[in-house]
Amino acid sequence: MKLTPTMHRCVLHWGEMASRWGVSRSVAQIHALLFMAPSPLTADEIAATLNIARSNVSVSIKELQAWDLVGVTHQLGDRRDYFQARKDIWEVLTMIMDGRKKREIDPTVQMLRECSADAKKDHDTPEQVKQRISDMLEFLEEVSGWYDQIRAMPRPTLLKLMRMGTKVAKVVT
Amino acid sequence: MKLTPTMHRCVLHWGEMASRWGVSRSVAQIHALLFMAPSPLTADEIAATLNIARSNVSVSIKELQAWDLVGVTHQLGDRRDYFQARKDIWEVLTMIMDGRKKREIDPTVQMLRECSADAKKDHDTPEQVKQRISDMLEFLEEVSGWYDQIRAMPRPTLLKLMRMGTKVAKVVT
DNA sequence: CTTAGATTTCAGAAAAGACAGAAATAACGG
DNA sequence: CCGTTATTTCTGTCTTTTCTGAAATCTAAG
Missing domain, CATH: 1.10.10.10 (Winged helix-like DNA-binding domain superfamily/Winged helix DNA-binding domain)
Incomplete structure (x- = not known):
């Protein structure tokens, strides 16, 4: 060609x-x-x-x-x-984000879970450090769950939300 | 240490x-x-x-x-x-996303703009292909602009929006 | 069953990237 | 200024990744 x-x-x-x-x-x-x-x-x-x-x-x-x-x-x-x-550019982006989450985030969440659990028995590690690890775990899990929710929304809804831009903030006033 | x-x-x-x-x-x-x-x-x-x-x-x-x-x-x-x-995990994520956008998206948007402009003079390229390129450009610019808007919102607002999850969809009914 | 085309696997070559250690530069105290 | 210590730059080595070409495998038709 x-x-x-x-x-x-x-x-x-x-x-x-x-x-x-x-x-x-x-x-x-x-x-x-x-x-x-x-x-x-x-x-x-x-x-x-x-x-x-x-x-x-x-x-x-x-x-x-x-x-x-x-x-x-x-x-x-x-x-x-x-x-x-795939020609639908929206789907292309979705596939890439899904793939990246799976490769770049999920393994780390998994590992932080184990680490956080083990940390309980590990008395050498300062409390502060354990806290930081569990904070990060909590944060990643929250963002991760949020992504899954958004991901499941129908595309037209998402498009509308996107086009609203900052205006969505009014909902939470 | x-x-x-x-x-x-x-x-x-x-x-x-x-x-x-x-x-x-x-x-x-x-x-x-x-x-x-x-x-x-x-x-x-x-x-x-x-x-x-x-x-x-x-x-x-x-x-x-x-x-x-x-x-x-x-x-x-x-x-x-x-x-x-940086210890604030939210800021860490923000910095990483900013950096990635700058390195992974912005140069391509730039290039697509030039390509889209040049394509006008290029009579060999099928209309369909030109269309796909400009669709992608438009899409990336839209997502990019949306990110900038979200990025500028105060963190508490974003947190609330995140915690609402799918419920935000109600706004656009 | 044989054969020819299509695809995949594999081993090694080539290229890119990460790293160590040496040399160079900069910052500071006297 | 000079010597000392902190930091950066540079160069070559080592590691990893990417890619090729050949061989092996697969598939369908005759």
């Missing part, structure tokens, strides 16, 4: 942001390509377009599937996989 | 989460240590406690300062720097 200058630029930028986003360059570039592509692409097309190894496409696509950002389709009489990315 | 078993465990866990959080292990470990430490520590103490090179502490602290998570204090008659971390 031939990239137009604009698409080319986007793909490169995605690749450059990759390390900040916590994925490899290939993963980010493939995602950019699939997000923009008007129709689903085969792994070979992706490899050829981005000039990366075919095997690399395979593992990168696997990661994008783990993030639930890319899916497979097929064409009649063609055994190859055709990949396409 | 001697670490108690509980503190030791937290420091190690922070270090293990580092790569997922997008910082180096040293940065995460130092942050864990300073967050828990009852009193400010010198760079030498940090290096000794965590068994890392003194120079490494220097650059890592610089990064934590760039995130606005660590500050310097001094003791009378002592020219060494004493470092201490």
